[in-house]
Amino acid sequence: MTEPRSYYGQPVLKQPVWSWEIPIYFFTGGLGGASAGLAYLSELRGDDQLARRAWAAALAGLSVSPALLISDLGRPARFLNMLRMFKITSPMSVGSWILMVSGTTTAVAAAHSWLKLFPRLSTLARPAAALFGLPLSTYTAALIANTSVPAWHDARQLLPFVFGSGAGLSAGAACVLITPPEHATPARRLAIGAAVAELVLTEAMERRLGRQGRPYRQGAAARYGHVTRACLTAGAALLVTRGGRSRAAAAVAGTALLAGAASARWSVFKAGTESAADPEYVLGEQRERTGLIGAPGAPVPGRLVSERSPPAAPTRCRRPLRCRAAPSARASTGHLPSGR
Amino acid sequence: MKLPTHAWPQTYGDRAQPRRGFFTDTSICIGCKACEVACKEWNQVPMSIQGFTGHSYDNTRALGADTWRHVAFIEQKVAADARDGDDLVTVAKRNGALDAGLHTYQEGDGVRFLMASDVCKHCTDAACLEVCPTGALFRTEFGTVVVQEDVCNGCGYCVPACPFGVIDQRQDDGRVWKCTLCYDRLKDDQEPACAQACPTNSIQFGELSDLRARAEQRVEALQAAGQDKAQLYLHGDDDGISGAGAFFLLLDDPEVYGLPPDPVDPVRDLGSTWRAAGAAALALGAGLAAAVFGARR
Numbered sequence: 133m134t135e136p137r138s139y140y141g142q143p144v145l146k147q148p149v150w151s152w153e154i155p156i157y158f159f160t161g162g163l164g165g166a167s168a169g170l171a172y173l174s175e176l177r178g179d180d181q182l183a184r185r186a187w188a189a190a191l192a193g194l195s196v197s198p199a200l201l202i203s204d205l206g207r208p209a210r211f212l213n214m215l216r217m218f219k220i221t222s223p224m225s226v227g228s229w230i231l232m233v234s235g236t237t238t239a240v241a242a243a244h245s246w247l248k249l250f251p252r253l254s255t256l257a258r259p260a261a262a263l264f265g266l267p268l269s270t271y272t273a274a275l276i277a278n279t280s281v282p283a284w285h286d287a288r289q290l291l292p293f294v295f296g297s298g299a300g301l302s303a304g305a306a307c308v309l310i311t312p313p314e315h316a317t318p319a320r321r322l323a324i325g326a327a328v329a330e331l332v333l334t335e336a337m338e339r340r341l342g343r344q345g346r347p348y349r350q351g352a353a354a355r356y357g358h359v360t361r362a363c364l365t366a367g368a369a370l371l372v373t374r375g376g377r378s379r380a381a382a383a384v385a386g387t388a389l390l391a392g393a394a395s396a397r398w399s400v401f402k403a404g405t406e407s408a409a410d411p412e413y414v415l416g417e418q419r420e421r422t423g424l425i426g427a428p429g430a431p432v433p434g435r436l437v438s439e440r441s442p443p444a445a446p447t448r449c450r451r452p453l454r455c456r457a458a459p460s461a462r463a464s465t466g467h468l469p470s471g472r
Numbered sequence: 473m474k475l476p477t478h479a480w481p482q483t484y485g486d487r488a489q490p491r492r493g494f495f496t497d498t499s500i501c502i503g504c505k506a507c508e509v510a511c512k513e514w515n516q517v518p519m520s521i522q523g524f525t526g527h528s529y530d531n532t533r534a535l536g537a538d539t540w541r542h543v544a545f546i547e548q549k550v551a552a553d554a555r556d557g558d559d560l561v562t563v564a565k566r567n568g569a570l571d572a573g574l575h576t577y578q579e580g581d582g583v584r585f586l587m588a589s590d591v592c593k594h595c596t597d598a599a600c601l602e603v604c605p606t607g608a609l610f611r612t613e614f615g616t617v618v619v620q621e622d623v624c625n626g627c628g629y630c631v632p633a634c635p636f637g638v639i640d641q642r643q644d645d646g647r648v649w650k651c652t653l654c655y656d657r658l659k660d661d662q663e664p665a666c667a668q669a670c671p672t673n674s675i676q677f678g679e680l681s682d683l684r685a686r687a688e689q690r691v692e693a694l695q696a697a698g699q700d701k702a703q704l705y706l707h708g709d710d711d712g713i714s715g716a717g718a719f720f721l722l723l724d725d726p727e728v729y730g731l732p733p734d735p736v737d738p739v740r741d742l743g744s745t746w747r748a749a750g751a752a753a754l755a756l757g758a759g760l761a762a763a764v765f766g767a768r769r
Contacts, residue, residue, distance in 0.1 A: 139544060139730025140527045142534055146637040149628040166756060173764040206626015206646025213606040213625045221739055223749075224629050225605035266753035274749040278603060279632040280738050288745040292752035300759050322763035329759070408632060415727050418734040 138411040145280055145408040153204040155401035157197050158272045159394040161231065162299030163306060164193025165265030168238050170303045171245070172262035174318060181315035182307060184245045189306040190261065191242040194235045201231075223275035227268070234268045237261035269299030276404060282344045282414060283407030284400075290337040291400070297333055300326035302393040305367070309386030313376050320375050320382075323389055327368040330396060331361065344413060347406035348399065356399035363392030478602075479611040491615035492658060493717035494667065494675060495683035498588035498729075499694055499702065501674040503529060507541040507589050510669030514654065515540065518642070534730065535590055537642040540651040541666050544729050546586040588729050589666070589675055592617070592638045592651035593706060594717030597737040600630035600639050600650075615680070616653040616717055624648055635713070635735035653717070680717060691721055699723060705731060712736030 138144070148154075171186030202211040215232065219225040237257040244254035273295040277288035284291065304323030308316050334357075338345040347353055367388035374381035407413050481488030511517065520538035525531050528545035535542045598617045601609040608624035611617060619639075626646035630639050639650040654664035662668075667677035676683060687704055694702035705726050706716035712735050726733045 137725070137727050139534075139546070139728070140525075140530075142730060144637050144730065144732050146536070146631045146634065146640050148632045149641045166760065169757060169760045170764065173760055177764055179764070204628075206628065206641055206648075207624070210606075210623075210625035213608070213623060214627070216623070217605075217607045219605060219607070220746075221602040221742060222605045222629065223742075223746075224603065224627060228605060266757050267749065269756055270749045270752040273752070274742075274745045275629075276632075277745050278738055278742050279629075280599065280635040280736075281632050284632075285738050285741070288741060289748050292745075292749040293755060296752035296756040297759075300756055300763075303760075304763070318764040321766065322760065325759065325763065404632070411727075411730075414732055418732050419727070422734045 138415055142411065143409050144411045144414040147405050147408045148279075148281070149206075150401075151204055153200040155397045156394070157200040157204075158295065158397040158401070159298075159302060160193045160196045160200065161272060162193075162269040162295060162393075162397075163302035163390075164190045164197060164238065165234060165268035166299035166303035167193060167306060168234065168241070168261040168265035170307060170319065170322065171241070172258050175245075175258065177318075179315065179318065182311055182319060185311045186303065186307050186319070187238070187242040187245040189303065189310065190238045190265065193302075193306075194231070194238050197231060198235060223271050223278050227271045227275060230264055230268050230271060234261060234264040237264065270296045276400070279404075280414075281404045281408045282417060283341065283347045283403045286341055286344045287337050290333060290340060294330065294333045294337055294396075294400070297326045297329035298393050298396050301330050301364075301389060305386045305389035305393065307386075308371065308375065308382050309390065313379055313382050316382065317376070320371055323386070324368050324371055327364045327389060327392070330393070331364055334360075334396065344407065344417070347403040347410075347413070351402070351406055353399045353403035353406060356395045356402060359395040360392045360399060363388045363395060367392060480613070480615045483611075484613045487613050489614045491680045491717065492653065492678065493594060493616075493680040493683060493719070494591060494653070494664070494677055495687050495719060495721070496589055496591065497674050497676065497687070497690060497721045498586065499674075499690075499699070499721060499723055500672045501543070501587040501589055502672055503543055503545055503585070503587035504671060505532075505543050506669040506671060507666035507675055508532060508539070508543060510665040511541045511651075514657070514665035515652070517649070535592070535636075535638045535640075535650075537640040537645075537649040540591065540649075542590045544586075544588045544590060546588075546724070546728055548584040548586065548724075586723055586728065588720065588722065589670075590729070590731070591666070591718050592653070593636055593713070593719075594651075594653060595737065596709070596714035596716065597740065598713070599633040599635060599737045599739050602737070602739040603629045603633045605629060612655055612658075614653070614655075614658050616655065616658075618652045618655050619648060619650060621647055621649070633738060635732060635737065683719075687719065687721055694721070694723075701725070712740070 167186050167190035171183045171190055174183040174186055202208045205211055214228040217225065218229060238261040240250050240254050240257035241261045243249040244251065270292040273292040276284045277291050279285060300322055304319045304326055307319035308323050311319060338348045348357060367385045370381055370385040375385055517540060518538050520536065522531055522533045525533060528547050530543065530545045532539050532542050594616045601611065601617050605627060606623055606625055608620045609617060609630060610620065624647040626641060628641055630648055631641060639648050641648050657664055663677040667675045684707060687707055691702050691704050701724050703722055704719065705722050706719040709715040722729060
């Protein structure tokens with residue numbers, strides 16, 4: 133017989149201090165990065181109508197992104213410190229450099245596409261923007277997976293693919309939204325294919341997480357997940373049936389898919405916050421690893437006085453919304469992580 | 473010297489000092505909180521009023537940006553007729569208390585107070601330091617981990633990275649703060665404020681190799697005296713953080729004190745994470761190419 137034990141139900145980990153800018157950046161960064169790739173490939177194919185609009189979408193995404201990131205900093209005036217060093221152990225450092233290269237090359241490429249500026253510089257900038265847009269779309273998953281938050285860290289194998297498909301989805305949907313249907317065939321295909329990939333990969337990731345996937349299936353994360361599934365299903369269906377003929381239908385579908393892509397990033401973000409808030413996600417996994425639970429001869433814990441009655445609600449907290457009584461979430465499944 | 477880190481002692485050359493740390497022997501902690509007060513005073517840490525928590529004598533709750541030493545208080549019931557070697561569940565079963573659903577103190581029951589002063593662990597594999605994009609977090613010549621407040625830009629990455637939930641952002645300030653192991657005092661050959669203030673020597677400061685030897689003797693003595701669950705926590709190089717600069721002697725399992733039983737530096741898995749991110753980027757490129765070149769006009 134064992135009992136869940138923690139220190140007054142308090143979190144073991146600190147919850148992420150990132151605010152709304154960060155999940156929105158996951159969306160805009162992916163949108164910008166994948167749009168640059170779509171724009172360059174469309175150019176190669178000679179599809180200038182689509183290419184110009186995709187460059188515009190890329191520039192839009194990559195103009196908003198740094199503003200969001202800087203606004204989230206505790207000391208926004210020190211944003212240039214991000215470029216003090218290049219550090220491979222910090223995906224945020226790597227990502228800052230990727231975003232800087234992506235942003236500048238995309239700006240040059242978009243200026244060339246729309247205003248015929250920088251003809252010589254853009255021959256280098258356009259492929260560079262497309263190339264750097266790809267890691268820009270997936271490094272954010274590596275960033276959050278490289279934390280102690282179980283719902284993120286244990287998802288490290290599939291999360292980058294979820295974010296990558298979300299980026300493709302965003303780029304396709306944005307271009308469907310702003311391009312006449314007769315020019316938007318590649319964007320449509322991208323949006324539909326990526327929507328399917330996003331749905332399938334997210335489901336696979338949550339299943340593979342086992343107990344650590346529970347934060348994705350309850351609370352705010354689950355609500356965003358429902359919105360995502362509804363938007364992606366409806367948007368993709370509309371795009372398949374009427375997207376090639378009706379501009380209005382394409383616009384509605386594109387908007388729904390964009391909303392779904394943004395909502396998917398929010399869901400992942402919220403799941404991480406929830407996962408860090410409940411000590412059982414951290415402790416349960418580690419207890420099993422150390423053999424404190426279930427092993428023959430394992431020490432039997434005594435009963436804590438504090439557990440005799442329901443834990444008193446925290447009276448005051450620096451972040452009131454984040455302080456909550458921990459639900460008694462512990463499954464008895466023998467899920468063991470695959471080691472270090 | 474044992475326990476080299478990525479940046480220490482190599483990068484310091486001749487200036488490298490023996491690795492310093494804390495050995496916190498919780499078996500002699502009396503819960504006076506002098507360490508909390510001394511730390512606040514010396515480091516000018518702002519107040520951190522948490523209200524009345526009802527968590528025994530602990531109104532500080534946890535380590536954070538404004539709490540660099542935190543004294544935990546755990547009240548455990550000790551049944552009246554506990555005999556040598558009995559665990560509490562056995563005692564409760566004998567009394568029929570489990571079946572009756574009784575969770576109240578019986579006459580003659582005792583309370584065991586566990587008190588422990590928690591602090592930043594100054595890990596050998598320090599996730600906060602490794603993920604810091606600005607280099608604000610660095611390894612000192614003493615092998616400790618310190619935030620440079622004039623460099624930190626408050627990106628917040630170290631906060632969810634720490635497997636112990638130690639470092640946090642100060643809301644009105646925007647930067648992150650944590651124990652510095654009194655870097656300024658160490659430079660002047662002084663011991664950290666908390667260790668100096670501790671009246672029972674529960675907090676011991678010194679060279680890590682000395683502290684480890686001392687801790688081994690102490691835990692053996694406690695176990696010989698009948699404290700079956702006395703254990704050293706983060707003592708050794710083979711755990712998930714390759715050893716800690718601050719380690720503990722506990723009288724019960726770590727999670728009872730709010731400490732993770734098997735903390736692992738998340739950056740250890742970064743290689744496979746980067747590979748997954750790279751593969752996902754390539755897959756995205758392939759998807760884009762398929763959409764553009766696979767489409768019929």
